[in-house]
Amino acid sequence: VSVADTIALRAPRYRPRTIKLPLGRVPMVILSLAWLAIAIYPIYYVAIVSVETRTKFFSNHSLLLPADITGANYATTFQNGILH
């Protein structure tokens, strides 16, 4: 038996992980993912908008990532004394 064969015998076989999803559970998984998006997205969207300029919001802004990031809104918020 060659060294290569010994290594091949001892090494654990690579088995790709598969996720078994019974067909009956597909609608439930779709619903749960849809609700996840619906529950989180508005909060995420507010976070995106908070780092955009006002002009950008009213013109053409992105749904996923802000194009021109600005910290001006946060600066204004803190200057207006949110911590007091």
Add this chain to the structure above:
Amino acid sequence: MIRSRERAVVLAVLTAPGLAIFLVFALGPMIAAAGIGFLNWDGISASQWAGGHNWAKTVTDPVTLRALRLTFELMALSWLIQTPISLALGVFIAKHSRYRSVLAVLYFLPLLFSAVAIGIVWSTAILSRSGAVNVLLRAVGLGGIATDWVGSPNTAFYAVAAVIAWQFIPFHTLLYQAGRRQIPRTLYEAALVDGASDWSQFLHITLPQLRYTIITSTTLILIGSLTYFDLIFIMTGGGPGFATRTLSLQMYITAFQDTQIGYGSAIAVVLAVAGLVLAAALVRLSGFGAMQSQAEGL
């Protein structure tokens, strides 16, 4: 004999503080509102006796009748949207697994925000003409149906119902999750031995066992729909036109914007009585009042 008398005295003493608070802060204002309902009063100048005029107006005023119809429509729509979704999600996340626990935490995020914050964000950043919904519609080529969802009389009511659902589905999901976790595992194990499918287990075990949770959730949705105020007020103020003016908003606008305190009080009493009747009917029809335990019938 003496013992039972002592017991009655102790019970009376223990009940008295709660009863006093209920009388002063719940029943008292209701009786006062009913009394003001007989007055013609603007809240500042001297009041005048109006007799049954305000009460008659509650059943003849087209705006109030429309508000009443809208309230019942909102009630039905809220139940139809919230109950199936929260039931499904609650049952789904009740099973113990790591990813479901993570999902549960994320699902409940809307519960963290106040109605005012939710109302402002949804009406200005999500549902407005330049909001996320319209940006998304344009991105997928459906720009033709993009509109001001809160500003249009045709869509405002549904937009408000959707936001109310967004706010309250997590809470009802939590109720169903807790209810599902109380169902004994032995029932599912027995069903599994009999070869029952997931759907069959849901239909014949989960749903009947969640009966009282469904009634509790339904009562909260229906009674809540009667008194939804803050979110609608922030989002639309009852408009455009009368499109989202439910009975609670009609009461507020009548009493504090139109300064007809007497008529507003009459509407408030109608609202309170409608809530009481609805709650009593739900308890009577569902047999909820006769229930001794959630595990009844096992």
